[in-house]
Every structure is written in C-alpha cells, then in structure tokens.
Amino acid sequence: MAEITPTDLELDPKYDDYDFPTKAPIPQTGHAGYLTALQQAQVHQLRLMLEAEGYTQRLDTLTLLRFLRARKFDVNLSKHMFVECEKWRKETNLDDTVPTWEYPEKEDIFKYYPQYYHKTDKDGRPVYIEQLGGIDLTAMYKITTAERMITNLAVEYERLSDPRLPACSRKSGYLLETCCTIMDLKGVGLTKAPQVFGYVKQVSGLSQNYYPERLGRLYLINAPWGFSTVWNVIKAWLDPVTVQKIHVLGGSYQKQLLEQVPAENLPKPFGGTCECAGGCALSDMGPWREKEWTRPAKWEKKEAKADATITNTPGEIKEGAAAAEGAAPAAEAADVRAPAPAAA
Known part of the structure; x- marks a missing residue:
C-alpha cells in the first residue's frame, strides 16, 4: 500500500470557520489532512455544483468531505445525497427545531x-x-x-x-x-x-x-x-x-x-x-x-443573536432598541448552554 502523504486542508473562508483541530488522527486517504489533489478538487467541484443550485448552508469542507467519502468520491452521487438530505431537513423544519427542542x-x-x-x-x-x-x-x-x-x-x-x-x-x-x-x-x-x-x-x-x-x-x-x-x-x-x-x-x-x-x-x-x-x-x-473544551454551538449562537435583537411589545414584534437606533446588535452575547437531552 502506498504511503499516504499529509497535506494541508484547503479551507474556504466563506464557509470554513472552525475553532477546533481539522486534521484526522490517522492517515487515511479522503480524510482531512490526507487529501490527494484530485480529492481536494472534488470538494471544490461539489461545492460549486451545490452553489449553482442555490444551496448556501452546510457547504463547509468537512461536511462535504463526509458526503464525498460516503459515496466513494463520486461527485454526482455525493451531490444527490446532499440534496436529498437538505430536502429532508426542510420538510422536517430541523434547523428551527434544534434550538428549541425539548x-x-x-x-x-x-x-x-x-x-x-x-x-x-x-x-x-x-x-x-x-x-x-x-x-x-x-x-x-x-x-x-x-x-x-x-x-x-x-x-x-x-x-x-x-x-x-x-x-x-x-x-x-x-x-x-x-x-x-x-x-x-x-x-x-x-x-x-x-x-x-x-x-x-x-x-x-x-x-x-x-x-x-x-x-x-x-x-x-x-x-x-x-x-x-x-x-x-x-x-x-x-x-x-x-x-x-x-x-x-x-x-x-x-x-x-x-x-x-x-x-x-x-x-x-x-x-x-x-x-x-x-x-x-x-x-x-x-x-x-467541560468549560475548558466546550463552546456555544452554531445553532446556539443563532438563537442568542435572535433573542438579543428582537423584543416583544404589546401588539407587535419589533427590532431591539440598539438595532432601531442604528447601533450594532448584541450578537453572540451569551455563552450559556441549556442542558442537551442525553438521548440520541
């Protein structure tokens, strides 16, 4: 078996904002830090194909790599799998459900x-x-x-x-x-x-x-x-x-x-x-x-931002005072996590 050479993961600043390590612990082709030039190009190709169809969410490199590995780096099959997943997420209203789920x-x-x-x-x-x-x-x-x-x-x-x-x-x-x-x-x-x-x-x-x-x-x-x-x-x-x-x-x-x-x-x-x-x-x-290792999830930040910029008043919902006066809204204000259910 040919030796797998470590490579730097090419990140896209538009989608990749990771605050954790992005190199796999074991050398495996197709995994972060061990991509061939062709595999890296296939990540870009898949992203461009999805953008062309109007997708803007979950196009970060690590997510696309998981879909590509699941379909043996067949870009068309990976695209189909991703699109079907997005359809399911929309049908189940999952993005709105996660922050409020009890x-x-x-x-x-x-x-x-x-x-x-x-x-x-x-x-x-x-x-x-x-x-x-x-x-x-x-x-x-x-x-x-x-x-x-x-x-x-x-x-x-x-x-x-x-x-x-x-x-x-x-x-x-x-x-x-x-x-x-x-x-x-x-x-x-x-x-x-x-x-x-x-x-x-x-x-x-x-x-x-x-x-x-x-x-x-x-x-x-x-x-x-x-x-x-x-x-x-x-x-x-x-x-x-x-x-x-x-x-x-x-x-x-x-x-x-x-x-x-x-x-x-x-x-x-x-x-x-x-x-x-x-x-x-x-x-x-x-x-x-554990406080040393955890950070607010992206869906928590989104919820915190919404709570910080929207206030309820009798008879109407309007933007908070800071936004109304042109000040920058208080996004990502709280580093607080509600206990997540243990089940999966």
Whole structure:
C-alpha cells in the first residue's frame, strides 16, 4: 500500500470557520489532512455544483468531505445525497427545531429504551450507548409518538455534530468526526426481535442517509444465540470498511470493550467503574460539558443573536432598541448552554 502523504486542508473562508483541530488522527486517504489533489478538487467541484443550485448552508469542507467519502468520491452521487438530505431537513423544519427542542418524556422513555452519550473512548470519541432489550413500542407510544422519537434522534445527531464532536476534538488535539457505539442486545429474544430490529432499521436509515460517516466503532454486546450466524450473512453485503468497524460480542464482552473504553468512562453495568450522580444514562457527561473544551454551538449562537435583537411589545414584534437606533446588535452575547437531552 502506498504511503499516504499529509497535506494541508484547503479551507474556504466563506464557509470554513472552525475553532477546533481539522486534521484526522490517522492517515487515511479522503480524510482531512490526507487529501490527494484530485480529492481536494472534488470538494471544490461539489461545492460549486451545490452553489449553482442555490444551496448556501452546510457547504463547509468537512461536511462535504463526509458526503464525498460516503459515496466513494463520486461527485454526482455525493451531490444527490446532499440534496436529498437538505430536502429532508426542510420538510422536517430541523434547523428551527434544534434550538428549541425539548423532550420532557425522556426519563419515561428511558425505562424502555436507554440511549445516551457518555464520556469518551481511548481515542477521544464520544461513547454512545443503546440498550435494546426493554423496547416495547406499544408502551412507548403511549408516552410519546414515533415522530417525536425520530425527531429526538435527529436533534441529538445535530448536537453530536456541534457541540459534542468539536469539544472532543479540542480536548484530543486532533479532528474527531465519529462515535464509539455500544448496542446492548441483552433481552432481545425471538419474540421481541422483529419489533426491535424493525425500529433499529428505521433509525439506521436516518443515520446512513442524512448523517454519513459518523460511525467509528460499533460493539454489539450480549448478542443472542444464533446472532453470529445471521451476522456472517449480513456482513457479506456490507462494505469491508464498515465491517472492520463492527464487533459482535456475546456475554463475555467486558475485556474487549475495556480495551477501547477506559474503565472510568464506562458505566458500571457494562464492566466499567463510572457511577454518575443520578445515573450515567441521564448525565450527558463528556468534554462537551467541560468549560475548558466546550463552546456555544452554531445553532446556539443563532438563537442568542435572535433573542438579543428582537423584543416583544404589546401588539407587535419589533427590532431591539440598539438595532432601531442604528447601533450594532448584541450578537453572540451569551455563552450559556441549556442542558442537551442525553438521548440520541
């Protein structure tokens, strides 16, 4: 295999305003800091094609690179994927939903389906945990709706992109774009499997279609008897790069899992030593909660700017006094983050 030569990432000042490292930790072609001249040109080509169709959001280099990698640097296929994603975002009103999203039924849903980010693995990536054995969609839909569950998943993907991954990148000193995922299959028997895997297939589609290149490692733990046979069939259909990221483990998973996740970062029920006050599942602990590494997300800055320049008066909404008098509005005034839901 030819040696991969480091290269400076060509940034576009119109779209690239990163305040975190932008070089991948491992030399991999197609990743930031290791692009060929052709791949860098394909980034420019994709951006120009999207601009020509009127797109102005999410055209930064790292985002375009993720879509290009997801389609093996086929620019036309990458463009189609990006356009379909933007259509979905518009249909779901996602950009307006993220800053204001609340999920008060979260704790009740967690009784059936805990899903949360919790600290980092040894590579500095966010650890994302799902426990699938308690899923009971009939009971869960009495608490919430399928639509709200999917919306919450999308919101948490947005919050993974910003502020979680940028905070992890700052702390690690290199670019981090993926997660270490633990999916616990304990309790997923034959009777429950169709319901569980039907839901997982639905949410996996959202991940693959709209949030590409976010999987770093996936550990399937407590895999039931017979699952390995099924897995051997499934992995024959998958990209070899994806297969290398997935590890199917039975009940004796702790040793291999602890090789990737420090014991102090892994919740005690999975063989670690972490016991967060109030429970790890609801703590949302990680660098994104540490003042030294976190910064306001772009969607938070947008919301803060809107709050600073608009005031309500009886009978009308008008611009704030500073803007009315021609003074510069107080943009990005507050460095305050409302607690993000732990689920994803």
